[in-house]
Amino acid sequence: MNLETYFFEKVTEAIKALYGVDVNEGLVQLQKTRKEFSGDITLVAFPLLKISKKGPEQTAEALGEYLSATNPEVSSYNVVKGFLNISMSSSFWLERMREIALQPNFGQGPDSGKTEMVEYSSPNTNKPLHLGHVRNNLLGASVSRLLKMAGHKVVQVNLVNDRGIHICKSMVAWKRFGNGETPISSGKKGDHLVGDYYVAFDKAYKAEIQGLIAHEISKEDAEKNAPIMVEAQAMLRNWEKGDKATIDLWTTMNGWVYEGFAKTYTDLGISFDKTYYESQTYLLGKAIVMEGLEKGVFYKREDGSIWIDLTADGLDEKLLLRADGTSVYMTQDIGTAVQRFSDEKLDDHIYVVGNEQNYHFQVLKLVLEKLGHQWAKHLFHLSYGMVELPEGKMKSREGTVVDADELVEEMIATARAMSQELGKLEGRSEEEAVQVSRLVGLGALKYFILKVDPRKTMTFDPKESIDFNGNTGPFIQYTYARIKSVLRKAQDLGFSATLAEKPQYQLADKEISLVKLVDEFPATIQAAAADLSPALIANYCFELAKEFNQFYHDLTILKEENQEVRSFRLVLSTQVSTVIASAMALLGIDVPERM
Known part of the structure; x- marks a missing residue:
């Protein structure tokens, strides 16, 4: 189960054990730990004070001590005022990656029974x-x-x-x-x-x-x-x-x-x-x-x-x-x-x-x-x-709008020019070059527009949108293509991409960070759907791609000599590519197998 579901169950058990109360679901408030603090998930203690009859720090400390003592998956905890920050163990994240890898439709929510019309x-x-x-x-x-x-x-x-x-x-x-x-x-x-x-x-x-x-x-x-x-x-x-x-x-x-x-x-x-x-x-x-x-x-x-x-x-x-x-x-x-x-x-x-x-x-x-x-x-x-536009507003009656058809053509042409300049079309046939240019051009256009909160006015700059670095569609597409290249090489070398039954090694920080981000995909979908904001998916996808590139830079994959470690990293890479493809598909963006 994902981190929030797992931790919710453990917190309700802890409250029952410490205070003899079956806690109301709304009182257990969990959130992702803020970056400036150490931890994977944070419990807000304030709603529980009527149950504990103690101050926020005492309540958080008591819960942290109990959770740490009774759950080997909890590696450490710290209390900042009324907030309990929990860090999960390497074994928890290893098992979580196994669960994710076994889910064929990871991220798909259960049938709500609701019918929504979108005009x-x-x-x-x-x-x-x-x-x-x-x-x-x-x-x-x-x-x-x-x-x-x-x-x-x-x-x-x-x-x-x-x-x-x-x-x-x-x-x-x-x-x-x-x-x-x-x-x-x-x-x-x-x-x-x-x-x-x-x-x-x-x-x-x-x-x-x-x-x-x-x-x-x-x-x-x-x-x-x-x-x-x-x-x-x-x-x-x-x-x-x-x-x-x-x-x-x-x-x-x-x-x-x-x-x-x-x-x-x-x-x-x-x-x-x-x-x-x-x-x-x-x-x-x-x-x-x-x-x-x-x-x-x-x-x-x-x-x-x-x-x-x-x-x-x-x-x-x-x-x-x-x-x-x-x-x-x-x-x-x-x-x-x-x-x-x-x-x-x-x-x-x-x-x-x-x-x-x-x-x-x-x-x-x-x-x-x-x-x-x-x-x-x-x-x-x-x-x-x-x-x-950078030069101001458009006016339909005066014929000064940016035509959609012309914009699409311009984006594809610009994508081809930039791809050629960066050498990304070398060795490609004309058919492949046309296909990649179209994928990149349309991906750049769609991503640049959808990464902005829908409720905000935005300025569209075609040149800025087609960049293979930064928060852009081409950067994410290139990351996906890089992962697929690694996975093809692994297959050619005969390397296994399966998790050991009971892996014993300690995950590196970058591995844990990547697993945590993958684990957040379903919750991000639910939040984006509730807020009607594709921007949440776009920016999540960018963070995931950015984190993978750091992981790829810091750790070896194909050259890793420990077979168990190498297999885990290949499984992790596979799941990152799957989530990137799924997330970009939600934005209507295709990702290239080669680039």
Whole structure:
């Protein structure tokens, strides 16, 4: 059993023996010993003072003395104020490595019986995916893998925002300026082509505004009455009325976009169990809003628009249906939430959406509660920070975003250039060089984004992300490849990688440190899943790779003459490589067998 489970049992036994009490589970607080102190695991004595009737140091000392005297696996202990720091023996860690090596799915949590839905990506069909979408997709996919590994059933969904004023803007611009252009005639990916017309709309719109202002029309009126915007709004109304010509153009242009998205998703390793389309769900939302209006949850203004007043809850008044009857994002989110909890029998629903939508999800949850849906308490917004570049923020309307497809190509090209410069592609065929460059480039991109706490704004620097030293994907990939090289050489030499039945030797400090880190993998998965933070896995993986490299530097493996010691180190190396591969897979990153 792992250290925490083992020690919990021993502590409860000690409390029973010393104080004659069956201790409440919540009172036994264990934590990893802080680096500045000696020990493997720490017991917090303060919650136990009511049982011991003594001070924190006396309580910790009594427990430490008992544990040390009754458990040969405890090699030493020390007390720092109310904290008992326990060091485990070499034999404990030897046996723990044997247990880990015998577990085929080490790290996989038991079945929780819970079903979690994770919605991510949620692109608009008026532009290609960009760097911000990359963070969204990588987070959503990684969180889904974490929840699965923690023991939950996970349903990954995408909600495509395929209707609304945004796509109408691209459609109007294409009608005005396109001259029948298609992805085939232009040689462009469909999402890029449609995105170009979204940018063209914005340029034309700004020009029309300036033209109206030059004729002494106020800026506010100019923005409302610019002909191209009026046309886009009329197109949206025609769409909701089912106008055939509008629907035909909408279907064609969205089809171009979906083909483009599919390629980008494939490149990033993204897939979904189900895709929802706003065009198919917004009517359900509208029906629910009308029901809420009848029940008095919502109210109608003189212009016919429908609202909810949340001022008593510390928020404001929120629009749910426009005066012309068209819906807003809140309308369709209400509909999809109701549909999903009805269809899937969910325990929790997690929305992976940027922090600029914090207020939106606060309102969504509250509206659903007021409509009587108790499950609204199980809606969670994974609010992630924006991605910025060293030179500042990106702007979609101005076409200054970092395109996802171009970014992937740049990362792969940079990875190849750096790998060649460092001599890591020597002796490789062109096919192998392409494969390694792709693994390293995408690994660098994914790791650099996922190692940052999701809730923090981050700055993405492509050059910094591709480095074979430091806290980067390539460093971890290279460490994995190094371990696999050692294991291949051991196999060629006929060296055994099995543990002796009852090993007698004393582990070195570096061996113990490495076993301890491997042992922490399952707990790290559970913590990362609970916090919805792949960053915990990324940084754990870096610490493990760093610790292995120190172990590799300080101790011999293949040249070790003691067969028992050599076998243990090969087993340990094998387990480190397995955990690295598993941890990186949770981030969506492949690791190369050779590098």
